[in-house]
Amino acid sequence: MIPMVNLKAQYAEIKEEVERGLAETIENCSFILGPNVQAFEKETAAYLGVKHAIGVASGTDALHLALIAEGIGAGDEVITTAFTFIATAEAIKYVGAIPVFVDIDPRTFNISPEAIEAAITPKTKAIMPVHLFGQPAELEEIVEICERNNLKLIEDCCQSFGASIDSKQTGAFGHAAGYSFFPSKNLGAFGDGGLVVTNSDETAAKIKQLRNHGSDVRYYHDVIGYNSRLDEMQAVILRAKLKRIDQYNQARRHVAHLYSELMADLPLITPYEDNVGEHVYHQYTLLSDRRDEILAALQAHQIGAAVYYPVPLHKQNVFKEECAGVSLPVTESVSEHCFSLPICPFLEDDTIREIVSVIRGVLTA
Ligand SMILES: *Cc1c(COP(=O)(O)O)cnc(C)c1O
Numbered sequence: 001m002i003p004m005v006n007l008k009a010q011y012a013e014i015k016e017e018v019e020r021g022l023a024e025t026i027e028n029c030s031f032i033l034g035p036n037v038q039a040f041e042k043e044t045a046a047y048l049g050v051k052h053a054i055g056v057a058s059g060t061d062a063l064h065l066a067l068i069a070e071g072i073g074a075g076d077e078v079i080t081t082a083f084t085f086i087a088t089a090e091a092i093k094y095v096g097a098i099p100v101f102v103d104i105d106p107r108t109f110n111i112s113p114e115a116i117e118a119a120i121t122p123k124t125k126a127i128m129p130v131h132l133f134g135q136p137a138e139l140e141e142i143v144e145i146c147e148r149n150n151l152k153l154i155e156d157c158c159q160s161f162g163a164s165i166d167s168k169q170t171g172a173f174g175h176a177a178g179y180s181f182f183p184s185k186n187l188g189a190f191g192d193g194g195l196v197v198t199n200s201d202e203t204a205a206k207i208k209q210l211r212n213h214g215s216d217v218r219y220y221h222d223v224i225g226y227n228s229r230l231d232e233m234q235a236v237i238l239r240a241k242l243k244r245i246d247q248y249n250q251a252r253r254h255v256a257h258l259y260s261e262l263m264a265d266l267p268l269i270t271p272y273e274d275n276v277g278e279h280v281y282h283q284y285t286l287l288s289d290r291r292d293e294i295l296a297a298l299q300a301h302q303i304g305a306a307v308y309y310p311v312p313l314h315k316q317n318v319f320k321e322e323c324a325g326v327s328l329p330v331t332e333s334v335s336e337h338c339f340s341l342p343i344c345p346f347l348e349d350d351t352i353r354e355i356v357s358v359i360r361g362v363l364t365a
Helices: 007-028 035-048 059-069 087-094 113-119 139-149 201-210 232-242 245-262 291-300 329-337 349-364
Strands: 052-056 077-081 098-102 124-128 152-156 176-180 194-198 215-217 284-287 338-341
Touching: 007 035, 007 232, 035 052, 035 194, 035 232, 052 059, 052 201, 059 087, 059 152, 059 176, 059 194, 059 201, 077 087, 087 098, 087 124, 098 113, 113 139, 124 139, 139 152, 194 201, 201 215, 232 245, 245 284, 245 349, 291 338, 291 349, 329 338
Parallel strands: 077 098, 077 124, 124 152, 152 176
Antiparallel strands: 052 194, 176 194, 284 338
């Protein structure tokens, strides 16, 4: 059995450090917004090159609170991609705004700057690009569009921890950005967790209030907030992994490049690196006309594989009515042909060869 993500192998390396940190936390009983959350916020802000990082309960909450703090609300239009996880659009809906789905680049699967430009209306208030599968979206163009049209840029970095453009991290370009620490993400906790980053003091102050019941001083409440704090125990785990994140992301890049090299002669479309920035391969996603046969063969060999994402958001039941007139030909075609192979920092070269040989068997039979 070859899983999509091998979390066990990763644990062996950080076990001692994590167990020590967790034991200390249990001894101290500092469970909520304790010293590890504070230290992790400092460490991630430094790593990501931003002024503020605020730990929250999940990536979904990070995006939701970022939208509130940036003043996005009822009736505002937020331009985003339909080729993403549902949470991107959920956050937009939570604040009463309208997700406006536009098409993607056929090679990178990221939101198309031209499509963004064409969708801007007087109601547009923000753009929410997703750095899908770990490849930075075309931020230079998107930042320029936001400046020219006076729009907020809120980055969905849930799949791009550590991805950068000219050594500037994704998340550092926008007015605010949201990260997820869901266990399978590039930086993953042992449960849920998230982070908002921003260079704005005002946005940071609002997020700190919002995550903690609208309160700066205990039992004094200025706004209706939420219970959305990063858990202290998760912060212990995340601190251990943050130290090794570059090594993990380099290992992911190695896995991806070996896959692509071994499949170069096969009738498949392997991931395209646009070299706009450094891809951190949250997923290794290909296109094939024979996807279903390949998936069946992988399953028969007990090799994990998955389709991210089989139904784009504008075709989901929840959005079907609202998006009745929306047609996104590239998104629709990609979702019909894409599939993702196992990837994680601990996938061995021989295992990669074994996976490729199964795919080769299907395509050369
Ligand atoms: C994982 C993910 C989220 C949501 O993160 P959670 O921590 O699971 O709430 C949002 N957007 C994208 C693109 C994601 O991959």
